[in-house]
Amino acid sequence: MPGASSQTRQVKILNANWIPDAVGGDGRFEVQLITEDDQRFAVPASPASMTALVALAQANTVMMWDPEDGTLIIANIRGTMPWTVTEGT
Known part of the structure; x- marks a missing residue:
């Protein structure tokens, strides 16, 4: 995933x-x-951040955690990132 650590x-x-x-x-x-x-x-x-987090968690998103810098990455808020698609789906 672009910009994320290997962790x-x-x-x-x-x-x-x-x-x-x-x-x-x-x-x-x-x-x-x-x-x-x-x-x-x-x-x-x-x-306030919990309000946003709950809304994003209930949407059709993919959440990734990067512990190296403490970043929660939310993908597919609008559209679909290719790396979030599993082959055959």
Whole structure:
């Protein structure tokens, strides 16, 4: 995949924990990413970024995690990248 490190793997499971704010604020989120090779990563996320992440996760996208620089790559937001297509599909 262009621009990604050799450690980049597809995300197969995406989970989130919400930690409430003691004074009634928005709280904070922690996202768990599990990649296709069963590696687990925890990443902090703001409530606003969670809104976008949930929308992207529900769309027909492909998510890739690059642990080298902590980047979540979202492909196929519009159109289809050739590297996301499996032969025969």
